[in-house]
Amino acid sequence: MTRRTAIVLALVTLVVAVGAGVGVLVLRGDPAGGTASAPPPVTTTKVTRTDLSDSRSLDGTLGFGPERVVKGAGAGVVTRLPKVGDTVVRGTALYWVNDRPVPALFGGTPMFRTLDKPGLVGSDVRILWDNLRALGYHTGSQPTRSKDGTKLPAGQAVLTASLVAAVKKWQQALGTEPTGTIAVGQVAVLTGPVRISAVKALPGDPVAGELLAVTEKVKLVTVPVGATEVGSIKVGAAVAVTLPDGAEIPAKVASISHTVTGGGPDAGAGQGSLPTVNVLVTPVKAADVAKLDAAAVQVLFTTTVHRNVLAVPVGALVALREGGHALQLTDGALVAVETGMFARGLVEVSGAGVTEGLDVVTAA
Missing domain, CATH: 2.40.30.170 (Efflux pump adaptor protein, beta barrel domain)
Known part of the structure; x- marks a missing residue:
């Protein structure tokens, strides 16, 4: 072997040795690139049965509550008014006209005419009949038909002799003349018990005008x-x-x-x-x-309210690429679901394989 040949062989051996050393260094010196990282931990929850409410x-x-204005009617002069904060109940005086009390009745129809003739039929008569009965007066029974034989409409009544007699007793108890008739302005019809919230008139004012404002009691x-x-x-x-x-x-x-x-x-x-x-x-x-x-x-x-439904946290829903939603099981499988009500961070779910207690993956 010549001297030149020996040198070449030595160089080749050195290159191979260096290459092997580099290879070992690459394999052992980069564990991050050569070793797979552990999968991140998952958070699970259970499908529960509960009531959801919107x-x-x-x-x-x-x-x-809101104020309602009370207007007077008829003729006369206001002689006395209640005070703010007073409460008014059925049958008691709301205000006074010409020194006569104007009592309050409850209902939805004002007294729009004078009730003085037995046989009159109307919703105003029914207001009078209902209120005197509620006050404990004997008003007698109501006929089902008027004098001409027609059937009484719902919410109406007939001014009978018994009702007139009850009116007289009531007027006597109020200290007014027991005439048995009720003229426009002699009673005030309210929707129910009220509280006086404002007084809009003064003694001496004409009764026909805004007198009071009332609220709920x-x-x-x-x-x-x-x-x-x-x-x-x-x-x-x-x-x-x-x-x-x-x-x-x-x-x-x-x-x-x-x-x-x-x-x-x-x-x-x-x-x-x-x-x-x-x-x-x-x-x-x-x-x-x-x-x-x-x-x-x-x-x-x-x-x-949706009662007794299956529900999961909203974070457990998986949006599907083809549309709709699914739940992911702990083994990675997906179960398609139909969603219902969303409330308080929960969503109603249903579908094949979705049962109470089922473990599913949810966002942390």
Whole structure:
């Protein structure tokens, strides 16, 4: 072997040795690139059976509700008026005209004529008959037909001799002349027990005009609700009222106004208020609000309830590429589901293989 050949062989051996060394260094010196990372831990939850409810909280005002104006009728001079804060019940004097009391009756029809002739038929007669009965007077029975033989319409009554006799006894108890007749302006018809909220007239004013303003007798909460949303609220529905101190008290929907306020042609463009309807809510226990005369409160309405349904946290839903949703099982398999109500971070689910207690993956 020549000297030149020996040198070449030595160089080749050195290159191979260096290459092998580099290879070993690459394989052992980069564990991050050569070793697979552990899969991240998953969070699981169970499919539960529960009741879901759709609720919303709205601003309300605690007080005695909206005012209603009381107008006098007939002729005469006002001689006495009640005080603000007085309460008026059935059969008691609301105000005085020519030193004669004008008592309050409850109903929905004002006295629009003089009731003086037996045989008169009408809703005003029914108001008189209902109220005297409620006051404990013997009004006798009501016929089913009028004198001409026609059937009495619903909500109407006949001025019978027994009813006239009851009117006389009532007038005598009031200290007025027992004539047995009721003229326009001699009684005031209200929708129910009320509280005097304002006195608009003075003694000496003519009776024909605005005399008083009244509110409900008990405290309630007035809640303006969007006119397009009020249809989901029902009279008698249970609600929860949160007071200024954070206490939550039970209440119920007492009435829903038929009058829409606000709105107009520019309401939807930021140029005015949206149309609303007042919903009146009454606390179940008057003592819960006895110490408050007026306050801003929150009212929680529950509009829809789905009972005994299967539900999971919203984070457990998997959106499918082809549309719809699924739940991911702990082994990675997907189970297609139909979704229902969303409420309180939960969603109603149903579908084949979806059962109570099923373990599914959810977002952490």
